[in-house]
Amino acid sequence: MIPLELLARVSAAAFVFALIALWEVLAPRRPWSVGRRPRWPHNLGIAIIDALALRILIPTAAVGAALFAAGNGWGLFHSLNLRLSLASLLGFLALDLAIYAQHVAFHKVPLLWRLHRMHHADLDIDVTTGVRFHPFEILISMLIKIAVVLALGIAPIAVFVFEVVLNATSMFNHANVSMPSWLDRALRLIVVTPDMHRVHHSIFARETDSNFGFNLPWWDRLFGTYRAAPEAGQLGMTIGLPSFRDRGELRLDRLLTQPFRGDVADQPRKRPGEKLGS
Numbered sequence: 001m002i003p004l005e006l007l008a009r010v011s012a013a014a015f016v017f018a019l020i021a022l023w024e025v026l027a028p029r030r031p032w033s034v035g036r037r038p039r040w041p042h043n044l045g046i047a048i049i050d051a052l053a054l055r056i057l058i059p060t061a062a063v064g065a066a067l068f069a070a071g072n073g074w075g076l077f078h079s080l081n082l083r084l085s086l087a088s089l090l091g092f093l094a095l096d097l098a099i100y101a102q103h104v105a106f107h108k109v110p111l112l113w114r115l116h117r118m119h120h121a122d123l124d125i126d127v128t129t130g131v132r133f134h135p136f137e138i139l140i141s142m143l144i145k146i147a148v149v150l151a152l153g154i155a156p157i158a159v160f161v162f163e164v165v166l167n168a169t170s171m172f173n174h175a176n177v178s179m180p181s182w183l184d185r186a187l188r189l190i191v192v193t194p195d196m197h198r199v200h201h202s203i204f205a206r207e208t209d210s211n212f213g214f215n216l217p218w219w220d221r222l223f224g225t226y227r228a229a230p231e232a233g234q235l236g237m238t239i240g241l242p243s244f245r246d247r248g249e250l251r252l253d254r255l256l257t258q259p260f261r262g263d264v265a266d267q268p269r270k271r272p273g274e275k276l277g278s
């Protein structure tokens with residue numbers, strides 16, 4: 001029998017994916033560089049591998065850790081005797097801050113960047129880029145989440161809601177969708193929008209090293225990493241990395257082996273305006 005929790009996660013993800021994919025067809029923001037066909041089977045393939053790797057290697061996952069913490073009275077929130085609603089809200093915020101900090105670390109630490117750069121090497125950015133992460137990054141991310149959950153004693157319901165919301169916002173903020181600028185400005189007050197996160201996928205380093213948030217947009221404002229727009233404009237900017245521009249690099253097997261190839265210094269270029277390499 002399929003557990004209810006898994007069914008809820010998969011249905012929520014499938015519903016949000018379908019909605020955004022439809023929006024991308026009806027109102028795309030940018031013209032394609034390579035399009036859907038060379039990317040979708042491979043980006044979706046990596047998402048399936050990620051889900052299987054998690055279920056096999058860390059089957060209890062973050063919700064399991066939260067159930068353990070609740071059952072044994074572990075974590076800061078338990079010792080403070082906070083009300084469930086307040087503890088859940090604080091837990092949600094703490095998890096989001098942890099994901100922001102983790103994302104910064106994945107850019108700054110060369111070995112972690114090797115894993116994370118696969119996400120940045122996509123030559124277009126759309127709903128499937130939001131699930132295109134190397135399985136090792138997904139596993140490390142889960143261990144970090146579990147550590148935060150155990151240290152704070154975050155309630156299982158808060159962890160579940162956070163994971164479902166983060167999955168949905170990751171697909172949303174990678175979407176190739178257009179919306180009126182007033183709506184983007186309004187949404188940016190509470191959630192990372194596609195125009196905000198797209199800056200992070202710029203080929204230029206100082207733009208890549210901005211807008212690290214995946215869900216709440218506040219951490220970038222608070223820690224000075226917010227950038228409103230790319231210098232070349234949303235339509236003129238180049239997506240991806242200077243290395244890995246070959247279409248063959250979009251294939252599933254190349255995605256999996258990418259961290260073990262190339263120079264660790266394969267960073268985006270430093271100066272906007274510089275011509276692209278090969």
Ligand SMILES: [Zn+2]
Nearest residue numbers: 103107116200
């Ligand atoms: Zn990144």
Ligand SMILES: [Zn+2]
Nearest residue numbers: 119174197200
């Ligand atoms: Zn991204």
